[in-house]
Amino acid sequence: MRPVIRPALAALALAFIASPALAATITVTIDKLVFSPASVEAKVGDTIEWVNKDVFAHTATVKGGWEVMIPPKSTGRITLKTAGAVDYFCRFHPNMKGRLDVSP
């Protein structure tokens, strides 16, 4: 029994360590074409949730990277997978700008 249980326990322990138990959800509100807060500090594994109060569709787009669609009066979300600072903008209204500073 033992040799079987140990690896299983180890795997379980690993799963707990790797699970995003401490991951946070950070809300960015969009109101009248403004991302607020415009700049957010987050960690890998955190989720950014954009809450769109406008009647217009928006996006959070990283040039050459990811894009999240944020429909009118709705939300869009992404779980951060890589560390680093990225600037994002709305592809439909490029005058809307935001920034994510993602630490490991």
Place this chain on the structure above:
Amino acid sequence: MFTRPIVALAALLLMGAAPLAQAADKPTDPQIAHIAYTAGTIDIEAAKLAIKHSKTKEVVDFAKDMERDHEAVNKQALELVKKLKVTPEDNATSQALAKAAKEERAKLAKLKGAEFDKAYIENEVAYHKQVNGALETLLIPSASNAELKSLLETGLKIFQGHEQHAEHVAGMLK
């Protein structure tokens, strides 16, 4: 003191052919609502033409964005005037806008392929620039109702976004 901007706007829209004698005092809220609604409708009409005519994905996507956003703004505008019990009032600026737009649509309808795409997008850049100028210098400062002013300010941000978006698409077509 408000004569100059409205003359400038009308002149800009009619490219010098504006009947300058029509230049009035600063527009009233019912007139401003009419001008803003007309400006939105014009861009929706242009978008519909582009969706039908263009074979270029970027251009069609852009046109669909314009149609969707301007319909949303105009819907809000209609709800607001209803709430404020304001009846939008036709005026020389709205008429000048509509006339210039009709001529532009007739011009565009004769073009095909890349020529159409280029002319449509270039007109979108120029048109949004004109409307933004009018919003900033005339319509927003003249609006007396706070809610109308606020809607116009949101409209300005949307239009500024569209101008940049149109410039981006224009850059891709080159």
